[in-house]
Every structure is written in structure tokens, then in C-alpha cells.
Amino acid sequence: MTIDPVLILDFGSQLTQNIARRIREMEIYSEILPATLPASEVMKKNPRALVLSGGPSSVYEKGAPTLDPSLLGLGIPVLGICYGMQIIAQVAGGVVERAKVREYGVHLFSPSEKASGLWDAFRPASPVLMSHGDWIRALPPGFSLSGSTETTPIAAMEDAARMIYGVQFHPEVTQTVAGVDFLRHFLRDVCRISPNWTIKGYLDRHVEEIRNTVKEDHLVCALSGGIDSTVTALLCHRALGRRFHAIFVDNGLLRQGELDALRGDLETLNIPMEVVEAESLFLSRLRRVSDPEKKRKIIGKTFIDVFSREARKRGTVRYLAQGTLYPDVIESVSSFGGPSTVIKSHHNVGGLPARMPFRLVEPLRELFKDEVRRLGRELGLPDRFINRQPFPGPGLAIRILGSVTPERLAILRKADAIVREEVENSPALSELWQYFAVLLPVKSVGVMGDARTYEHVVAVRAVRSVDGMTADVHYLSPELLGRISHRIIASVEGINRVVFDISPKPPATIEWE
Numbered sequence: 001m002t003i004d005p006v007l008i009l010d011f012g013s014q015l016t017q018n019i020a021r022r023i024r025e026m027e028i029y030s031e032i033l034p035a036t037l038p039a040s041e042v043m044k045k046n047p048r049a050l051v052l053s054g055g056p057s058s059v060y061e062k063g064a065p066t067l068d069p070s071l072l073g074l075g076i077p078v079l080g081i082c083y084g085m086q087i088i089a090q091v092a093g094g095v096v097e098r099a100k101v102r103e104y105g106v107h108l109f110s111p112s113e114k115a116s117g118l119w120d121a122f123r124p125a126s127p128v129l130m131s132h133g134d135w136i137r138a139l140p141p142g143f144s145l146s147g148s149t150e151t152t153p154i155a156a157m158e159d160a161a162r163m164i165y166g167v168q169f170h171p172e173v174t175q176t177v178a179g180v181d182f183l184r185h186f187l188r189d190v191c192r193i194s195p196n197w198t199i200k201g202y203l204d205r206h207v208e209e210i211r212n213t214v215k216e217d218h219l220v221c222a223l224s225g226g227i228d229s230t231v232t233a234l235l236c237h238r239a240l241g242r243r244f245h246a247i248f249v250d251n252g253l254l255r256q257g258e259l260d261a262l263r264g265d266l267e268t269l270n271i272p273m274e275v276v277e278a279e280s281l282f283l284s285r286l287r288r289v290s291d292p293e294k295k296r297k298i299i300g301k302t303f304i305d306v307f308s309r310e311a312r313k314r315g316t317v318r319y320l321a322q323g324t325l326y327p328d329v330i331e332s333v334s335s336f337g338g339p340s341t342v343i344k345s346h347h348n349v350g351g352l353p354a355r356m357p358f359r360l361v362e363p364l365r366e367l368f369k370d371e372v373r374r375l376g377r378e379l380g381l382p383d384r385f386i387n388r389q390p391f392p393g394p395g396l397a398i399r400i401l402g403s404v405t406p407e408r409l410a411i412l413r414k415a416d417a418i419v420r421e422e423v424e425n426s427p428a429l430s431e432l433w434q435y436f437a438v439l440l441p442v443k444s445v446g447v448m449g450d451a452r453t454y455e456h457v458v459a460v461r462a463v464r465s466v467d468g469m470t471a472d473v474h475y476l477s478p479e480l481l482g483r484i485s486h487r488i489i490a491s492v493e494g495i496n497r498v499v500f501d502i503s504p505k506p507p508a509t510i511e512w513e
Contacts, residue, residue: 050078249303
């Protein structure tokens with residue numbers, strides 16, 4: 001069944017995916033497309049509404065992404081967010097210029113007295129997240145002022161007759177307290193869209209899509225044991241049965257006890273899995289490599305080499321399934337052809353070689369982590385699997401800053417096992433998204449047994465998140481950090497110092513590399 005979508009036109013914001021997520025939380029189907037598409041291509045999707053994202057550019061700069069003006073004359077409701085509002089103003093005849101006062105952070109937004117009922121969620125005033133250095137100095141013809149902040153006179157505008165609206169703030173983030181209510185009002189009351197998208201419907205559509213894609217061929221699945229690849233495997237197994245082959249590549253970059261635990265879990269799920277030993281191959285290719293992007297690309301290429309070899313044993317296998325998610329995509333590549341900034345390569349997105357012997361099957365590519373967990377529950381995964389903390393595809397290689405060696409892997413495994421054991425036996429566990437150890441590329445002086453030591457430093461990382469796009473530091477208690485530090489220094493030979501990472505995402509990323 002085809003669902004007419006809400007289309008999000010991406011001007012390069014790192015928050016574009018958050019817009020899609022908020023809309024899907026309302027059980028309304030959305031898709032993301034490049035903002036540079038001509039109106040004829042956009043209309044082929046038969047959209048119910050258009051949402052124009054924010055972006056890093058200034059609309060008056062040479063080469064800045066623009067909008068096909070005809071999209072404002074099709075009778076389709078349009079909502080512009082930040083840059084999206086500014087590009088509406090520019091193409092409709094308004095004036096956009098450098099702001100006298102830039103706004104970053106939370107500010108109070110006040111709807112104007114004559115603003116339509118769309119803005120009632122913000123009355124009399126409500127906190128919103130601002131992040132802009134430009135503003136609209138003059139409204140375009142036909143638009144009226146809908147609201148202001150103390151330093152931005154035109155913080156919202158509307159042409160209610162044509163159902164075109166703009167906000168300078170970001171309603172898609174939690175810091176805009178009434179943002180979800182505002183988006184819901186726009187989609188359900190202005191656009192007249194009823195709920196049309198559920199996880200159950202997503203499951204059914206993608207099982208059918210996998211069958212239609214693979215047809216009578218076979219498919220191999222890159223199984224890591226995490227929630228993403230496991231849900232991918234369940235979907236593909238449901239779609240293809242015996243033509244599905246799960247391959248777990250033991251790359252030597254696993255956490256302590258990872259493989260044994262995975263074997264037991266997958267047996268209970270009746271997922272057939274073959275383990276391929278490839279530790280020596282991965283470590284030999286990573287020898288003396290310290291650049292994080294090179295590590296990811298080496299790991300991505302080596303995975304493909306191993307899968308190619310294993311696929312040839314089964315005859316001609318043209319399809320490879322993997323658990324790529326939305327956050328992987330937006331951090332790795334310019335999402336959906338838009339102008340987003342590349343943050344880092346993920347081994348299963350930007351880290352893959354340009355030429356491969358497989359066609360990729362990525363049924364989770366449009367989902368956030370919390371949606372994958374909901375899909376896992378729909379597929380019958382037990383809670384202990386659903387709530388397992390994410391583990392990166394490149395494994396411990398990106399938690400060892402600098403070169404990866406067997407000796408450094410052994411040190412990190414032991415330290416990480418202590419962090420996980422202590423956290424999992426503490427009240428902090430229920431609050432956390434991820435918690436792990438990172439081996440730093442420095443040594444420090446210490447005193448152990450009345451003797452001078454010069455040994456490695458380990459950082460402890462603990463964060464809260466919902467979808468992996470943003471993350472807050474979770475401050476572990478002093479008592480818990482004390483136990484972790486004492487145990488690591490006392491029992492892991494080669495470490496004499498433990499530090500705690502207090503950096504949120506952004507500006508940091510969750511993983512250090």
C-alpha cells in the first residue's frame with residue numbers, strides 16, 4: 001500500500017531527521033528529499049504537506065540551496081523551519097539579512113495577538129530553541145506576523161489563505177516545549193492528515209519489499225549481535241526463510257564474552273548463524289593505523305572482502321543486508337542528497353568501498369534507534385535483547401584511540417568489562433543509553449607499590465539518549481566511579497589512571513572516533 005507522505009525537504013540541517021521522527025511519533029508517514037529537487041519531482045510523491053528544514057547556509061549567499069518557487073503555489077500546506085522560513089521569505093518577495101543580534105539557545109516566543117489558532121500552543125509565551133545568525137527584515141507580500149522574541153521581531157509568519165507558515169525556531173527539539181503540540185496542530189488540523197503509519201505497517205511493508213527486491217536469490221546478513229543487525233536479520237529471515245544466511249564475522253574487535261553471549265541469544269530466536277574467524281585479517285590490516293576515518297574504511301572494506309568470500313561458497317549471492325539507521329546516514333553522508341555536513345564515516349555507510357559485489361538491503365535505514373526497538377518488540381524480541389546498549393560496527397577499534405594492537409585490545413576489554421559489570425549492577429543502568437571504556441593514546445605517571453609507573457589512561461563514558469542524534473552526559477555517582485576506578489587500576493595491568501568524560505553530543509559524538 002502506498003501512503004501519501006509528508007515530505008521534508010532537506011536544506012542540510014543536522015536536525016532534519018528529528019523532524020521526521022517527530023512526525024512519525026504522531027503515526028504520520030514522512031519522507032526526506034533533497035531541497036534542490038524541482039517541483040515536478042516533488043509532486044510525483046503526491047505529498048500531503050511540505051516541511052522545509054533548517055540549514056547551515058545564508059539564503060543570500062552565492063551558491064546557497066534554494067527552493068523551486070512553484071512549490072508555494074500548489075495549494076499544499078508548507079511549513080518552513082529556520083532556514084526553511086527564510087527561503088520562503090526570500091522566494092516570496094521578503095527581505096532576509098544578517099541579524100543585528102544572533103540567537104542561540106532557548107528564548108521566549110510570544111505569538112502576536114492577531115495570529116491564527118495554529119499558534120495557540122505557545123500562548124501567552126513559551127520557550128523555543130533558536131539557532132540562527134540571519135533574520136527576516138521585511139515580510140513577503142501576503143504574509144502576516146505570527147510571533148516574536150525579545151531580539152527577533154519576526155520569529156514566525158503565516159499566509160493562512162495559502163496555508164504557508166514559517167518559524168525561526170526549531171519545533172522538532174525537546175527544548176521547544178510546545179513544539180510537538182504545534183507540529184501536531186499543523187499536520188492534523190491545518191493539513192487534515194489522519195494517522196497512517198505504524199511500526200506494524202512498517203514491518204509488513206518491508207518484509208514484502210525484501211521479497212520483491214531479492215526475489216528468488218539468496219541474501220547474506222552482516223550480523224553483529226546488536227539490536228540493529230538482529231532486527232534486520234529477523235525481518236530478512238521472515239521474508240526469505242532458507243534463502244537467508246546470517247554471517248557473524250569475528251573480527252577480533254569484540255567486547256569480552258560477546259560471542260558466547262550472542263550464540264546463546266540467537267539460538268533462542270531460531271536465527272541460523274555461521275561464525276567466520278577473521279581476527280588475524282582485520283588486525284593485520286589495522287596495524288599501525290591511527291587515523292579514525294582510515295580505521296573505519298579499512299574495517300568496512302575488510303567486512304565486504306570476508307562476506308564476498310563467504311558468499312561465493314554459496315554460489316551467486318547478490319544481496320547483503322545490514323542494520324544501517326538514520327543516525328548512521330546523517331553522520332556519514334549528505335543525507336538523501338542534501339547539503340548536510342559529513343560528521344564521520346560509519347563502517348556500514350561511508351566506510352564501505354565504492355564498488356561492491358553486493359546490492360545492499362537496509363530495511364532500517366529510515367528508523368531511529370527507539371523505533372528499531374519498537375520494531376524488535378513487534379517481532380517478538382525479549383526485553384533483554386531490546387534494551388541491550390548499542391555497540392558500534394567497528395567494535396573496539398574506535399574505542400582505542402591510536403593504533404589497534406592485540407595488547408591494547410586486551411587492556412581495553414578488561415577495563416570495559418569492569419565498567420559494564422559495575423554499571424549493570426547499579427541503579428544508573430535504567431537511565432543509560434551507552435556506557436563503556438575508551439583507551440586513550442597517552443600514558444601518565446603513577447605510583448603503585450611505592451614504585452613509579454608510566455602506564456595507559458582509560459576514559460569512562462556514560463550517556464543518556466533517545467535516538468542517538470543527541471546525548472546528555474549521565475553523571476555516575478562518585479561511589480560508582482570510585483569502584484570502577486579502583487577495580488580497573490587494581491586488576492588491569494597497564495592502566496594507572498581513570499578519567500570520566502563529561503562531554504554531551506553535540507559538540508562531541510557519543511563514540512570518541
